[in-house]
Amino acid sequence: MLDPVSWKLDSGRVIxxxxxxxxxxxxxxxxxxxxxxxxQLEYIETCDVKEVYACIKRLAxxxxxxxxxxxxxxxxxxxxRVVTADKEKFLNTxxxxxxxxxxxxxxxxxxxxxxxxxxxxxxxxxxxxxxxDTLKIILLHEALxxxxxxxxxxxxxGEYGLSLLREGAGILTHCNAGALATGDYxxxxxxxxxxxxxxxxxxxxxxxxxxxxxxxxxxxxxLSQVGIDVVSICDNMAAQxxxxxxxxxxxxxxxxxxxxxxxxxxxxxxxxxVLAKYHHIPFYVAAPYSTVDITLxxxxxxxxxxxxxxxxxxxxxxxTAPEKVKVYNPAFDVTPHELISGIITERGILTxxxxxxxxxxxxx
Amino acid sequence: MLDPVSWKLDSGRVIxxxxxxxxxxxxxxxxxxxxxxxxQLEYIETCDVKEVYACIKRLAxxxxxxxxxxxxxxxxxxxxRVVTADKEKFLNTxxxxxxxxxxxxxxxxxxxxxxxxxxxxxxxxxxxxxxxDTLKIILLHEALxxxxxxxxxxxxxGEYGLSLLREGAGILTHCNAGALATGDYxxxxxxxxxxxxxxxxxxxxxxxxxxxxxxxxxxxxxLSQVGIDVVSICDNMAAQxxxxxxxxxxxxxxxxxxxxxxxxxxxxxxxxxVLAKYHHIPFYVAAPYSTVDITLxxxxxxxxxxxxxxxxxxxxxxxTAPEKVKVYNPAFDVTPHELISGIITERGILTxxxxxxxxxxxxx
Numbered sequence: 001m002l003d004p005v006s007w008k009l010d011s012g013r014v015i016x017x018x019x020x021x022x023x024x025x026x027x028x029x030x031x032x033x034x035x036x037x038x039x040q041l042e043y044i045e046t047c048d049v050k051e052v053y054a055c056i057k058r059l060a061x062x063x064x065x066x067x068x069x070x071x072x073x074x075x076x077x078x079x080x081r082v083v084t085a086d087k088e089k090f091l092n093t094x095x096x097x098x099x100x101x102x103x104x105x106x107x108x109x110x111x112x113x114x115x116x117x118x119x120x121x122x123x124x125x126x127x128x129x130x131x132x133d134t135l136k137i138i139l140l141h142e143a144l145x146x147x148x149x150x151x152x153x154x155x156x157x158g159e160y161g162l163s164l165l166r167e168g169a170g171i172l173t174h175c176n177a178g179a180l181a182t183g184d185y186x187x188x189x190x191x192x193x194x195x196x197x198x199x200x201x202x203x204x205x206x207x208x209x210x211x212x213x214x215x216x217x218x219x220x221x222x223l224s225q226v227g228i229d230v231v232s233i234c235d236n237m238a239a240q241x242x243x244x245x246x247x248x249x250x251x252x253x254x255x256x257x258x259x260x261x262x263x264x265x266x267x268x269x270x271x272x273x274v275l276a277k278y279h280h281i282p283f284y285v286a287a288p289y290s291t292v293d294i295t296l297x298x299x300x301x302x303x304x305x306x307x308x309x310x311x312x313x314x315x316x317x318x319x320t321a322p323e324k325v326k327v328y329n330p331a332f333d334v335t336p337h338e339l340i341s342g343i344i345t346e347r348g349i350l351t352x353x354x355x356x357x358x359x360x361x362x363x364x
Numbered sequence: 365m366l367d368p369v370s371w372k373l374d375s376g377r378v379i380x381x382x383x384x385x386x387x388x389x390x391x392x393x394x395x396x397x398x399x400x401x402x403x404q405l406e407y408i409e410t411c412d413v414k415e416v417y418a419c420i421k422r423l424a425x426x427x428x429x430x431x432x433x434x435x436x437x438x439x440x441x442x443x444x445r446v447v448t449a450d451k452e453k454f455l456n457t458x459x460x461x462x463x464x465x466x467x468x469x470x471x472x473x474x475x476x477x478x479x480x481x482x483x484x485x486x487x488x489x490x491x492x493x494x495x496x497d498t499l500k501i502i503l504l505h506e507a508l509x510x511x512x513x514x515x516x517x518x519x520x521x522g523e524y525g526l527s528l529l530r531e532g533a534g535i536l537t538h539c540n541a542g543a544l545a546t547g548d549y550x551x552x553x554x555x556x557x558x559x560x561x562x563x564x565x566x567x568x569x570x571x572x573x574x575x576x577x578x579x580x581x582x583x584x585x586x587l588s589q590v591g592i593d594v595v596s597i598c599d600n601m602a603a604q605x606x607x608x609x610x611x612x613x614x615x616x617x618x619x620x621x622x623x624x625x626x627x628x629x630x631x632x633x634x635x636x637x638v639l640a641k642y643h644h645i646p647f648y649v650a651a652p653y654s655t656v657d658i659t660l661x662x663x664x665x666x667x668x669x670x671x672x673x674x675x676x677x678x679x680x681x682x683x684t685a686p687e688k689v690k691v692y693n694p695a696f697d698v699t700p701h702e703l704i705s706g707i708i709t710e711r712g713i714l715t716x717x718x719x720x721x722x723x724x725x726x727x728x
Contacts (some may be wrong), residue, residue: 236636
C-alpha cells in the first residue's frame with residue numbers, strides 16, 4: 001500500500017492531477033480542474049461519488065491511468081460515507097457507486113479495470129469476519145494500492161527512459177502523457193522529470209496538439225510548474241524544429257499497442273514519427289505494459305474514434321472554420337512499428353523487432 | 365486594361381477579396397473584411413486612402429498579390445478625389461498617398477512594386493499635355509492593368525495546374541493561396557477553381573494552418589462558397605489522411621522561391637512536403653514567376669520571420685498555453701527543392717531539376 005510518509009515527501013516535486021488527503025484518512029480527494037488550465041489552477045475537494053463522476057465526465061480529470069486511480073479513490077471516499085452496519089446493504093451501495101462511476105467515460109479501459117478490482121476485493125473480503133468499517137478501510141487500501149502501483153509504474157518508466165536523455169538535449173513530445181494523465185510523473189514525461197530531478201538541463205518542445213490542445217494547455221503547463229525548460233509550438237512547426245537540429249529525441253505516450261508494436265496515440269503522433277524518421281531522430285513510445293493488447297495482431301485493427309467536428313470548427317470557443325464545413329476529426333492515429341525506435345515500459349525498454357518481446361513482458 | 369464587361373461576367377464565379385466598382389468608374393473599392401471570416405461576410409466600401417491603408421494594415425485584405433492590387437486601386441480612388449487643376453500639386457499629393465499606403469505592410473514586396481509602378485506611370489504621363497482629370501484616368505487604368513495582369517496570372521496558373529487534377533481526386537493544401545490572397549482565382553487554389561468550372565468532382569483537404577488559421581478561416585470558406593467539396597482538418601491530421609489514401613496531390617503557394625527551387629511558404633508547408641514524400645504523393649508549388657528570387661542561391665538564404673508568441677499562446681482571444689511559456693513562432697519554412705515535384709507558374713509547370721528552368725522563365 002501507499003506509504004503516507006513517502007507520498008507526502010514526494011508530493012512537492014510534481015503537480016498531481018488528483019491526490020488523496022492522507023491526513024484525513026478517509027480518502028477525501030483533491031482534483032485539479034484541468035478544464036480551467038492553463039488560465040487557472042483550481043482544486044476540487046470532494047468525497048462525493050457524484051462529484052467524482054462529474055469530474056471524470058467533464059474531463060476535469062483525464063488520461064486513462066489518472067481516471068482509473070481517481071475513480072478508485074472516489075469509490076473509497078464515497079464508501080466511507082455510507083451509514084450502515086449491514087454488510088450486504090453496504091456492498092450493494094458501493095457496487096451502485098462503482099456502476100455510476102464506470103458510466104462516466106465508456107471507453108476508458110483503466111476505469112473499469114480499477115473499479116472492478118476494488119469491488120472484487122470488497123466482495124472477497126465481505127465473506128471474512130470484520131465489520132463494515134473494516135471493509136471501508138480495505139477498500140481504501142485497495143484504491144491506494146492502485147495509486148501506488150501507478151506511481152511505481154511512472155517512476156520505473158522514468159528511470160528506464162532517463163538512459164535516453166543527455167545534457168542539453170532537445171526532446172519533442174506530443175499531447176499530454178504526463179503527471180496530469182497519471183497518478184505521478186506520467187509515462188512520456190516521466191524520463192524528463194527524472195532527468196530534471198538529477199539536475200540535467202534540457203529543452204522540451206511541446207506540440208500544442210490540436211484540436212484539444214493538451215500539449216499547450218497541459219504538457220507545457222505541468223513541465224513549467226517544476227521549472228523544466230519547455231517551448232510550446234504549433235503542431236505544424238515540428239518539422240521545422242527538427243530541421244533546425246533542435247530535436248535529439250521524440251517521446252510520446254500510447255493508448256494501445258498491438259502485438260507487433262504498432263502504437264495508437266493522439267492524432268498527430270504518426271506524422272511526428274514520419275518526420276522523425278526523415279530527420280534521423282529516434283522516436284520512442286512510453287507506456288505501461290498493460291497498454292499492450294496482444295489480441296490485436298497489428299495496429300490496423302485498433303478502432304479509430306471519430307470525434308465531433310465542432311472541436312475543430314469552434315475549438316477555442318470561437319468559430320474558426322465555416323459553420324457547416326465538413327471536417328475530419330480522428331482522435332487517434334496508429335504509428336507503425338517500423339517507425340518506432342523503442343517502447344519504454346516499466347519492464348524495460350524494448351527495441352525492434354517487438355513481437356516476441358511484447359509477448360514476453362506481458363507474461364512476466 | 366481590364367475589360368469591364370468580362371470582369372462583370374466573371375465576378376459571379378469567384379469570391380473576390382476586393383473589387384473596383386466598374387459602374388462608378390472612379391475606382392471605388394469593395395473589400396471583404398477578412399478579419400471577420402468565416403463568421404461574417406462584410407464588405408468595406410471605400411474610396412479613401414486612409415481607409416485602404418487601414419484595411420491592409422489590420423489584415424482586412426492580405427496575401428501579397430491582393431495587397432498590391434488593392435493598394436494600386438486605393439491610390440487611384442484617392443487620386444480621383446483630389447480637387448486641384450495643378451498637375452504638380454496633384455502629383456505630390458498622390459505620391460504622399462503612395463508613401464502612406466506603402467507603410468501599411470513593410471515586408472510585402474508586391475505592395476511597393478504596385479505603388480511604384482503607378483507613380484512612375486503618373487510621373488511619365490505628367491510631362492504630356494492633358495489635364496489632371498486625364499492623369500486620374502491614366503492612374504486608374506494603370507491600377508486596373510495591374511489587377512488584369514494578376515487575374516491573368518491566376519487563370520494561367522489554373523489552366524496549367526488543371527492538367528494535374530483527375531476526377532475524384534483528393535488534394536491537400538496548406539494556408540490560403542486562393543481568391544482571398546490575389547485578384548482572382550489565387551495560385552495554389554486556381555487549378556481547383558478551373559477544374560470546378562469544368563464540372564470535375566474532387567475533394568480538397570484544407571490544413572487549418574495554425575497559428576492564424578488561414579486554412580480553416582479562409583481556404584475552407586472561399587472554396588465552399590463556390591460549392592467545391594472541402595474538408596477542414598487540423599495540421600496534425602495531414603499524415604493520417606495521406607496514410608488512408610485520401611490524398612493524390614498536394615498543391616501549396618509560395619512567398620519566395622530561390623534560384624535552386626527551394627520554396628518558402630507558410631510554416632507547416634515543409635512538414636507537409638516531407639509527409640507527401642513518405643507517402644509517395646506528388647507535391648506541387650504554385651506561384652507567379654515574380655516569386656522567383658534568382659539572387660538567392662538556395663532557400664537557406666531566405667530570412668525566416670519570427671512572429672509574436674501570443675499568436676500561439678492566445679491565438680483565439682483565449683489563453684491556450686501558460687501565459688509566460690516560451691514559444692517558437694516562425695511564420696514561414698523552406699521546402700527544399702528535392703521534395704518538390706513541380707512548380708506551377710503562369711509560364712508553365714517546371715519539373716526538376718529547377719535551376720536552369722527558373723533562370724529561363726524569369727528571362728522570357
